[in-house]
Amino acid sequence: MKSRPSPDTLLPTSKQDAVTENHWQALAHFTDARIGLGRAGVSIPTGHSLAFQLAHAQAIDAVHAKLDTHSLLDDVKASINQTSHLSQTTGFNHLFGKSPLLLHSQAVDRTQYLQRPDLGRRLNDTSVALLEQYRHSSTQHYHLAVAIVDGLSSLAIAQNALPFLQALSELLVISTDSKKNWQTAPVCVVEQGRVAIGDEICEQLQADCVLVLIGERPGLSSPDSLGLYLTWGARVGYTDAYRNCISNIRPAGLHYQDAANKACYLLNEARTRGLSGVELKDRSTDQTINMDQKTDNLLIAPFQKTQEK
Amino acid sequence: MSSEASKYLFRYVVGQRTFGFSSLAELMAKASPARSGDRLAGIAADNAEERVVAQMTLADVPLSLFLEHMLVPYEEDDVTRLIVDTHDKTAFASIAHFTVGDLRDWLLSDLATSEKLKAVRTGITPEMAAAVSKIMRNQDLVLVAKKCHITTAFRNTIGLPGNLSTRLQPNHPTDDMAGIAASILDGLLYANGDAVIGINPATDNVQQATRLITMMDEVIQHYAIPTQSCVLTHVTNTIECIEQGAPVDLVFQSIGGTQATNDSFGFRLEHLAQAQEAALSLQRGTVGNNVMYFETGQGSALSANAHHGIDQQTCEARAYAVARHFNPLLVNTVVGFIGPEYLYNGKEITRAGLEDHFCGKLLGLPMGCDICYTNHADADQNDMDNLLTLLGVAGCSFMMGVPGSDDIMLNYQSTSFHDALYLRRVLGLQPAPEFNVWLENIGIRQSQPHFSLHEKIPEQFKAPLQQLKQQLNEEKQ
Numbered sequence: 001m002k003s004r005p006s007p008d009t010l011l012p013t014s015k016q017d018a019v020t021e022n023h024w025q026a027l028a029h030f031t032d033a034r035i036g037l038g039r040a041g042v043s044i045p046t047g048h049s050l051a052f053q054l055a056h057a058q059a060i061d062a063v064h065a066k067l068d069t070h071s072l073l074d075d076v077k078a079s080i081n082q083t084s085h086l087s088q089t090t091g092f093n094h095l096f097g098k099s100p101l102l103l104h105s106q107a108v109d110r111t112q113y114l115q116r117p118d119l120g121r122r123l124n125d126t127s128v129a130l131l132e133q134y135r136h137s138s139t140q141h142y143h144l145a146v147a148i149v150d151g152l153s154s155l156a157i158a159q160n161a162l163p164f165l166q167a168l169s170e171l172l173v174i175s176t177d178s179k180k181n182w183q184t185a186p187v188c189v190v191e192q193g194r195v196a197i198g199d200e201i202c203e204q205l206q207a208d209c210v211l212v213l214i215g216e217r218p219g220l221s222s223p224d225s226l227g228l229y230l231t232w233g234a235r236v237g238y239t240d241a242y243r244n245c246i247s248n249i250r251p252a253g254l255h256y257q258d259a260a261n262k263a264c265y266l267l268n269e270a271r272t273r274g275l276s277g278v279e280l281k282d283r284s285t286d287q288t289i290n291m292d293q294k295t296d297n298l299l300i301a302p303f304q305k306t307q308e309k
Numbered sequence: 310m311s312s313e314a315s316k317y318l319f320r321y322v323v324g325q326r327t328f329g330f331s332s333l334a335e336l337m338a339k340a341s342p343a344r345s346g347d348r349l350a351g352i353a354a355d356n357a358e359e360r361v362v363a364q365m366t367l368a369d370v371p372l373s374l375f376l377e378h379m380l381v382p383y384e385e386d387d388v389t390r391l392i393v394d395t396h397d398k399t400a401f402a403s404i405a406h407f408t409v410g411d412l413r414d415w416l417l418s419d420l421a422t423s424e425k426l427k428a429v430r431t432g433i434t435p436e437m438a439a440a441v442s443k444i445m446r447n448q449d450l451v452l453v454a455k456k457c458h459i460t461t462a463f464r465n466t467i468g469l470p471g472n473l474s475t476r477l478q479p480n481h482p483t484d485d486m487a488g489i490a491a492s493i494l495d496g497l498l499y500a501n502g503d504a505v506i507g508i509n510p511a512t513d514n515v516q517q518a519t520r521l522i523t524m525m526d527e528v529i530q531h532y533a534i535p536t537q538s539c540v541l542t543h544v545t546n547t548i549e550c551i552e553q554g555a556p557v558d559l560v561f562q563s564i565g566g567t568q569a570t571n572d573s574f575g576f577r578l579e580h581l582a583q584a585q586e587a588a589l590s591l592q593r594g595t596v597g598n599n600v601m602y603f604e605t606g607q608g609s610a611l612s613a614n615a616h617h618g619i620d621q622q623t624c625e626a627r628a629y630a631v632a633r634h635f636n637p638l639l640v641n642t643v644v645g646f647i648g649p650e651y652l653y654n655g656k657e658i659t660r661a662g663l664e665d666h667f668c669g670k671l672l673g674l675p676m677g678c679d680i681c682y683t684n685h686a687d688a689d690q691n692d693m694d695n696l697l698t699l700l701g702v703a704g705c706s707f708m709m710g711v712p713g714s715d716d717i718m719l720n721y722q723s724t725s726f727h728d729a730l731y732l733r734r735v736l737g738l739q740p741a742p743e744f745n746v747w748l749e750n751i752g753i754r755q756s757q758p759h760f761s762l763h764e765k766i767p768e769q770f771k772a773p774l775q776q777l778k779q780q781l782n783e784e785k786q
Contacts, residue, residue: 031488034713042730219720
């Protein structure tokens with residue numbers, strides 16, 4: 001007969017013994033990096049391991065969730081109607097007072113979209129025909145075309161596209177200067193699109209420039225990041241060298257109003273100079289590095305430094 | 310012979326069917342294990358059968374053909390010129406009669422000892438390495454790579470059998486000095502950072518690089534850590550940093566396998582030579598003089614539209630010709646960073662990581678791997694665990710140590726400080742010997758073969774930790 005193991009070896013030790021906490025946890029205040037996680041043996045403890053999985057799950061869902069285009073189109077229309085009650089000449093109505101157009105790239109679904117960036121850069125035949133038809137229906141000259149593109153995060157579009165556009169539209173209509181008066185084409189909502197799809201939209205609508213609002217590649221802690229790309233005189237085949245970008249627009253990143261200020265600055269500069277891209281620098285809030293900032297090396301305590309000398 | 314058949318350079322008959330391949334580049338591309346980048350380029354095999362037939366055809370190709378058929382013309386491309394001009398015919402002589410298939414058999418055989426592999430290394434061109442890898446299974450890539458011992462040194466020795474080093478990667482989205490310091494401290498206390506402490510700067514200019522280089526140098530000097538630092542800025546920036554007197558240990562550059570790729574990265578081979586010379590002139594290495602750190606990755610040539618119709622794995626192997634000319638301390642294939650249009654899922658990333666490690670080691674490079682993925686790839690941390698374990702078995706020189714696997718600056722997931730410790734435990738691997746002694750002496754790891762950390766903070770780190778906490782309280786007030 002086998003002897004029973006003694007109770008001591010059967011019972012697990014207390015939870016505290018299994019996980020070694022790090023005494024430097026407080027340093028996590030200095031960075032969003034996942035430091036001071038502690039360890040179970042040499043492995044990441046359960047809580048942090050699952051927190052990581054949750055963040056990754058949210059990022060993946062953001063990539064694969066289909067953009068709810070109907071509710072987005074409804075929201076755009078509602079914004080137009082709402083502002084038209086407030087004023088006939090200012091706000092959303094003035095800028096985007098036409099029914100939005102729903103377009104689709106040549107990538108039929110997400111799987112193809114992820115493997116064929118070239119297809120995500122071009123409109124499908126139906127969309128081209130729709131834009132041609134629209135263009136022929138009006139002789140209006142457009143200063144600006146706006147494209148809302150799902151990109152790699154429909155979540156970013158669903159949460160941030162309209163609040164940003166509202167902030168921007170208020171800035172663009174304030175000016176009484178006719179040179180800063182922006183006549184805009186109908187908002188285009190694009191499914192399975194990449195940044196460069198805006199070039200074809202700009203070309204088809206014969207607009208002066210295009211502003212693309214696109215869902216950026218989700219980071220682990222930023223599944224909802226919206227990016228903006230401005231291209232002056234965009235034509236199919238343009239490279240990124242012709243674009244100006246504003247990145248990381250989301251509640252926990254660059255705020256709508258700040259993003260709208262930057263975008264407004266770039267739009268007016270692009271229009272004045274007739275160009276965009278590497279030759280158009282954003283000097284709206286020049287964020288140069290302050291070289292005078294505290295350069296004390298925090299890993300070397302001051303008294304230790306003195307001792308060295 | 311009919312005109313239809315004569316247009317093919319290579320033909321292979323399977324039953325009633327004849328398969329044809331019109332060029333060596335086409336044959337190589339179609340013989341490549343499936344991946345999205347080759348499909349995107351429109352050069353992948355049409356179906357599974359054609360892929361294997363291409364592999365069978367490639368297995369019969371004599372190695373000498375790779376010295377006659379240049380995939381990119383000699384006149385047009387400085388990487389081709391480098392490969393041809395530095396080819397060691399004496400070393401090649403012992404394998405000159407082999408086909409690609411013969412080479413595989415020989416590599417796997419007991420005839421190919423570590424010493425013999427070292428002796429033929431300079432006779433093998435990147436195209437030969439790429440070709441043989443295409444007809445090797447994953448376990449073949451592991452087995453042969455493990456036999457290739459590549460040792461390099463600067464302030465410690467990288468790549469000794471039984472060792473696994475890590476790059477401590479303390480990136481911060483705004484290069485905040487306190488944030489970077491916090492991540493460096495975390496990494497060191499988790500016994501990481503013997504390959505290099507290497508920062509990808511958020512702001513890429515000479516001033517910023519100098520600030521970061523100086524900060525890391527102070528830490529390395531103060532704690533007498535047998536390791537080296539690097540800021541991953543453009544090679545021309547690092548040259549300027551050196552001219553301005555910055556304490557540069559390693560020179561970084563991303564490199565590719567065609568001249569046009571490197572043009573898109575904004576450098577020529579002369580820049581690398583100039584930078585290597587400048588770094589060597591500083592004489593900062595204590596146990597060796599390998600001063601270069603290169604990063605590569607399949608797909609870079611295609612994304613720069615500079616692939617000349619060549620498959621992405623062969624382009625990658627050609628980048629190793631550039632690397633080995635400059636005697637690097639570290640070469641890092643950043644395997645899953647480029648995105649799913651080049652490597653779609655965990656399976657493709659795993660295969661590419663093993664191929665790159667094998668080709669690099671066969672050609673004589675200190676290969677490490679950034680085992681990683683982006684959030685739009687069909688991959689997760691379990692895929693990374695698998696590749697990490699496979700590469701550990703294969704004798705990979707180093708991997709990344711990123712806090713909690715989450716790089717908050719580059720927005721992708723890599724391997725963590727903890728992952729390195731996992732690998733050291735399950736495979737009995739050790740850090741670089743000089744660094745290992747330091748870890749023990751300063752009180753980070755316990756002095757037993759089984760990899761264990763001390764619970765208490767080492768005495769020497771208490772003061773800076775106190776200072777960081779103080780700064781924290783000031784910021785809170």
